[in-house]
Amino acid sequence: xxxxxxxxxxxxxxxxxxxxxxxxxxxxxxxxxxxxxxxxxxxxxxxxxxxxxxxxxxxxxxxxxxxxxxxxxxxxxxxxxxxxxxxxxxxxxxxxxxxxxxxxxxxxxxxxxxxxxxxxxxxxxxxxxxxxxxxxxxxxxxxxxxxxxxxxxxxxxxxxxxxxxxx
Amino acid sequence: xxxxxxxxxxxxxxxxxxxxxxxxxxxxxxxxxxxxxxxxxxxxxxxxxxxxxxxxxxxxxxxxxxxxxxxxxxxxxxxxxxxxxxxxxxxxxxxxxxxxxxxxxxxxxxxxxxxxxxxxxxxxxxxxxxxxxxxxxxxxxxxxxxxxxxxxxxxxxxxxxxxxxxxxxxxxxxxxxxxxxxxxxxxxxxxxxxxxxxxxxxxxxxxxxxxxxxxxxxxxxxxxxxxxxxxxxxxxxxxxxxxxxxxxxxxxxxxxxxx
Numbered sequence: 476x477x478x479x480x481x482x483x484x485x486x487x488x489x490x491x492x493x494x495x496x497x498x499x500x501x502x503x504x505x506x507x508x509x510x511x512x513x514x515x516x517x518x519x520x521x522x523x524x525x526x527x528x529x530x531x532x533x534x535x536x537x538x539x540x541x542x543x544x545x546x547x548x549x550x551x552x553x554x555x556x557x558x559x560x561x562x563x564x565x566x567x568x569x570x571x572x573x574x575x576x577x578x579x580x581x582x583x584x585x586x587x588x589x590x591x592x593x594x595x596x597x598x599x600x601x602x603x604x605x606x607x608x609x610x611x612x613x614x615x616x617x618x619x620x621x622x623x624x625x626x627x628x629x630x631x632x633x634x635x636x637x638x639x640x641x642x
Numbered sequence: 643x644x645x646x647x648x649x650x651x652x653x654x655x656x657x658x659x660x661x662x663x664x665x666x667x668x669x670x671x672x673x674x675x676x677x678x679x680x681x682x683x684x685x686x687x688x689x690x691x692x693x694x695x696x697x698x699x700x701x702x703x704x705x706x707x708x709x710x711x712x713x714x715x716x717x718x719x720x721x722x723x724x725x726x727x728x729x730x731x732x733x734x735x736x737x738x739x740x741x742x743x744x745x746x747x748x749x750x751x752x753x754x755x756x757x758x759x760x761x762x763x764x765x766x767x768x769x770x771x772x773x774x775x776x777x778x779x780x781x782x783x784x785x786x787x788x789x790x791x792x793x794x795x796x797x798x799x800x801x802x803x804x805x806x807x808x809x810x811x812x813x814x815x816x817x818x819x820x821x822x823x824x825x826x827x828x829x830x831x832x833x834x835x836x837x838x839x840x841x842x843x844x845x846x847x848x849x850x851x852x853x854x855x856x857x858x859x860x861x862x863x864x865x866x867x868x869x870x871x872x873x874x875x876x877x878x879x880x881x882x883x884x885x886x887x888x889x890x891x892x893x894x895x896x897x898x899x900x901x
Contacts, residue, residue, distance in 0.1 A: 543790050545695035546782065546841050555821040596791050596826030598819040 570600035689844035703895035722854035763894030770800035
């Protein structure tokens with residue numbers, strides 16, 4: 476009898492408390508809901524932010540065909556140029572790898588759970604030293620061993636020949 | 643009388659001078675304007691502008707003089723190619739990528755030894771392009787045969803089809819790629835004739851292998867096969883050039899001397 480009288484009021488209080496708890500939670504963590512993008516070099520991107528947000532993949536996909544098939548290498552939508560501005564060294568003067576969420580592309584793509592495979596092939600950082608002061612390259616590309624498909628038993632030097640010999 | 647005539651003469655002479663000057667200046671300007679486009683066009687035809695697509699008026703090729711190249715040169719060329727494109731070795735000769743390799747030929751009768759660098763021959767009728775199921779292996783209109791790794795599925799049919807064994811499969815995950823040379827695991831790659839240099843420098847481009855070998859001699863000439871005035875065309879016209887496996891009728895863009 477008592478429960479029947481106060482049930483509605485108890486349920487209403489409970490729902491109100493729940494809503495209050497959630498809204499308080501959301502208000503405090505609101506900043507954490509959006510991905511944090513590292514800052515880029517320069518004033519602004521080649522396209523407005525909202526255009527880039529929606530259409531950056533279209534620029535990339537269209538441009539890659541133009542570059543591969545026709546050799547058009549303009550800089551406006553060039554992936555190399557995107558990376559040269561958007562991938563900057565962190566506070567340790569190192570370039571961040573695309574595997575970390577601190578990378579410009581990964582910070583949004585990890586949030587949106589959209590896997591990209593661009594960096595399976597493409598460089599995810601600009602060439603050149605991350606810290607110009609030390610002139611240190613961030614990657615070493617020289618091979619440790621030279622591989623040739625056939626080994627010669629003796630080396631014959633070019634001094635035996637001169638350009639007049641051929642034909 | 644004298645004054646009048648002299649004044650008239652003066653007047654006539656000043657008017658004629660200014661007219662003459664105008665006509666002469668106009669003629670010079672006209673001549674300059676008509677010749678200048680030809681001069682400017684000739685210079686810029688060598689290096690195309692970035693926004694310009696490549697044209698089939700050029701056909702890029704290389705002439706390799708094996709008489710001037712020894713093993714050390716070829717090894718230097720291999721190292722230079724690797725460095726230029728960020729190709730890393732994994733100490734596994736059977737599966738490491740080889741964009742350029744040395745071929746050692748010893749003639750049985752004369753005992754003459756030839757070492758030559760073998761890379762993608764950039765054929766006019768490439769078998770790799772014919773067999774590619776996706777169209778990733780393609781010949782650009784300027785003659786350079788490339789792999790579009792966006793489309794390559796790694797089936798390796800092109801590797802089987804190539805008579806020169808120029809293509810390599812990437813077995814390992816790639817790291818530290820260079821921006822000018824994207825390469826990735828699961829795709830096939832081969833010599834690009836340093837296409838990033840060619841698009842930037844045109845006829846003055848020097849592929850990395852040529853740069854390494856041409857230190858104190860001109861052993862590798864790169865140029866436009868369609869241009870009769872280029873160094874490579876003149877050299878081929880004078881001395882001819884041998885194709886490797888000419889019997890296949892592929893018309894490669896890479897020609898050799900001394901084989």
